[in-house]
Amino acid sequence: MSTNTNNTGLYNIDDLQHLANELFKTLPNEFPKEISLSPDRKEHPRATKIAETLLQAGSFNTPETVPLQAQNPLNVQSNLPFSGFGASSSVANSGNTGISALYPNAFNGYESQNGISKAEIPLGNNVNLNDPQTGFYDINLRSGGTPQLNEEAIFKSLFLNQQYLPFETENSSFEAELKQALSFVDTQFRKRSDLSSSAVEGSNSYYFLEQNPFAFDAKNVNTWAGNSFEPTEINILTGHFDAHLIKKDFPILNETVNGKPLIWFDNAATTQKPKSVIERIAYFYEHENSNIHSAAHELAARASDAYEAARDKVKVFLNANSVNEIVFVRGATEGINLVAQSWGEHNLVAGDEIIVSNLEHHANIVPWKRLADKKGIKLRVIPVDDDGQILLDEYAKLLNSKTRLIAFTQVSNALGTVTPAKKIVEMAHAAGAKVLIDGAQSVSHMKVDVQDLNPDWLVFSGHKLFGPTGIGALYGKEELLNEMQPYQSGGNMIQDVTFEEIKYHKAPNRFEAGTGNIADAIGLGAAIDYVTKIGIDAIGQYEHQLLDYATKLLKEIPGVRLIGTAAHKASVLSFNLQGYTNDQVGQALNREGIAVRTGHHCAQPILRRMGVETTVRPSLAFYNTTQDVDVFIKTIRELKKVRF
Known part of the structure; x- marks a missing residue:
């Protein structure tokens, strides 16, 4: 938009007219879709009122002078000037597929706390239907073009924090409400390119706010002080991070089990999928389905672009140096077997040593044991203490000139222990060994x-990152990948084939033989979009x-034994309950709609180290709430009362 003014000091009438028309495109059908601000034309009466008000726009406040939280009883930024994940500008006919916390008043059935009726404002889809891969600015793709401020987005910001649009109410002063809404407009019509580039590129930065609206505000957290901890939702739902709203993005969490709302506490096994991921996969099959890389037709180009864009998103998510360091695999298990x-088959010989930790999932034990x-x-094991923590001093004693590889988990799936990964890597490299990290958890x-x-x-595996099953990624240093032999053979991984000689592609293609899981790779990219939009740091702090x-609540129940009490843990709670088998506990929880995992969790060595064969394992994610925890704790307490 131009910021030119006329000789009266008011903004250019053509600019105001254009801005007004962008609003009317999003209004109900009873409104005109185009107006003129010329006094010679007769318009819809409400359109005329908006036009007259816009002509006085030079006196309105800019966003810098208007508190973002004004009149916002839910303390949530709603209708912020973007939709979904780089949505199409054609939002009027799109469904609500973005992050619920950004658009708290846009859900059917939602009632606000102050009793105002819900607003059914259509929001943007995750996919630009005209150009699904290149038509939007993606915060995950740092090489993306300079983003521009969308005029439609400006008008969405007119109604920031309003429970309904000002023209939807007949019993109030339309003019007064319009002026109040317009007080939120940036009447300078600034473009995003005018703002600091650092505010655009950071995964936790938003061009229209000084900080990520999801940022976790530690100052507002009521922490434990002796025994004065108050376990209320507000202690956790600080800033704008509201798991209740985020939960609305996950359709399966609307399910009931045994007549009770589903509480998904089996996240270490697999996470649920937001609607944006589900719809992105469906969109691929409806509009892009094709094999990739080798055809000259339009659908092949769409599919190839989408697939490689997903690879780029993984690269940025992991902060790899190059997309050539990202290989799509079925999941973490296939990635370990590939290495x-x-x-291993081509570089290790008799007498060499491989080190794993006692915390490992079977997927990071069995391939190495078979190779050994x-x-x-020789396969050697890093021991852990009684809390389930890596003993670095003992690890140091295992390292020697024969050590060729250390393979370990960054987070234990059975105990939730967070390992000192960076230190383990540094010590391994100092001994001249290679390192593989299992990042699935x-x-x-x-x-x-x-x-x-x-x-x-x-x-890592996509299905543990709110993405599809059957897809994951192997990161490897590019030079090292290019030195490795192909894992499987066939099409897509070759440069040239004769009966005398075969030439292979460099990484990543040399490890992606045949037709890959194209749709689910694209779905993984959508899941990374979703997680990045919320902010992985905010997720981690909330879950902590x-x-x-x-x-704290589980430890207070008599007869509960927590398995794994490391100082640094991710969201896993393994336990046994005296007087019950683990299956009995799992079945009782299921009757209340609570899904947990029971068994050995494909981690028998660490459970046996802790003196048990199986545990009950609730595992948490950012869409779980304290209310979910309360139902879980209540069920365990009632079980205890029955037997004791």
Whole structure:
């Protein structure tokens, strides 16, 4: 938009007319879709009133002078000037697929706390239907073009924090409400390119706010002070992070089990999927479905662009140096097996040593044990203490000139222990060994920066990151990947084939033989969009508070034994209940709609180290709430009363 003014000092009438028309495109059909501010034309009476008010816009306040939280009883920024994840500008016919916390008043059935009726304002889709990959600014793609402020988005900001649009109420002063709404307009019509680039590029930065609206405000958290901890939702739902609103983005969380609302406490096994991920996958099959890379037609181009954009999102999410360091695999298990066969088979010999930790999932034990048995390699184990914490002094004693590989988890799936990953990597490299990190349980809870951690490989699964099943990623240092032998053979991974010689592509294609899981890779990209929009640091801090809340209450129940009490934990609560088998506890929780995992969690060595064969394992995510925890605690307490 131009910021030119006429000789009276007012803004250019053409600019105001254009801005007004952007609003009318989003209004109900009873309103005109285009108006003129010329006094010679007769318009809809309410359109005329808006036009007259706009002509006086030079006196309105800019956003810098208007508190963002004005008249906002829910303390949530609603109708902020973007939709979904880089949505199409055609929002009028799109469904609500963005983050609920950004648009708290846009859900059918939602009633605000002050009794005002719900607003059914259509919001943006996650996909630009005209150009699904390149038509929007994606905060995950740092190489993206300069974003521009959308005039429609400006008009959405007119109604910031309003429970209904001013023209939807017949019993109030339309003119007064309009002027009040317009007080939120940036009448300078600034473009995003005029603002600090650092405010746009950071994953926790928003161009229209000084800080991420989801940022976790530690100053507002009521922490434990002796025994004065008050376990109320407000202690955890600080700033604008409201798990109740985020939960609305996950359709399956509307399910009931045994007549009770579903409480999903099985997140370490798999996480639920937001609507944006589900719709992105459906959109692929409806509009883009094709094989990738080798065709000359339009759908192949769309599919290839979407697939490679997803790879770029993984790269940024992990802070890798290049997209060539990201290989799509079925999940963390396949990624570990790929390294074991493509690198281990060709680089390890009898007498070499591999070190794993006592915390490992079977997926990070069995491939190495098989390789060790096959090639005469020695498998050594880093011990843990009674709390489930890595003993670094003992680890140091295991390192020697024969050590070739250390493979360990960043977060234990059975205990929730967060390992000192960076220190483990540094010690391994000092001994001349390679390092593989299992990030399956860490990427959804904390920032994982491969340049900072410096592993040689890192693996994770999409389905534990709110993405689809059957997709994951292997990160590997580019030079190392290009030295490794192909994992599987076939199409897509070759440069040239004759009966005399085969030439392979460099990474990542050399490890992606055949037709890959294209749709779910794109779905993983959408999941990363979703997590990044909220902010992984905010997620981690929220979950930490929720875990502390649940741990304190669970420890107070007689007969409960917590398994794994490390000082640094992610959102896992493994326990046994005296007088009950773990299956009995799981079944009792299921009757109340609570889903938990029981069994050995594919981590038998660590459970046996802790003196048990199985546990009950609730595991938390950012869409869980203290109310969910309260139902869980109440159920366990009632079980205890029955037997004792």
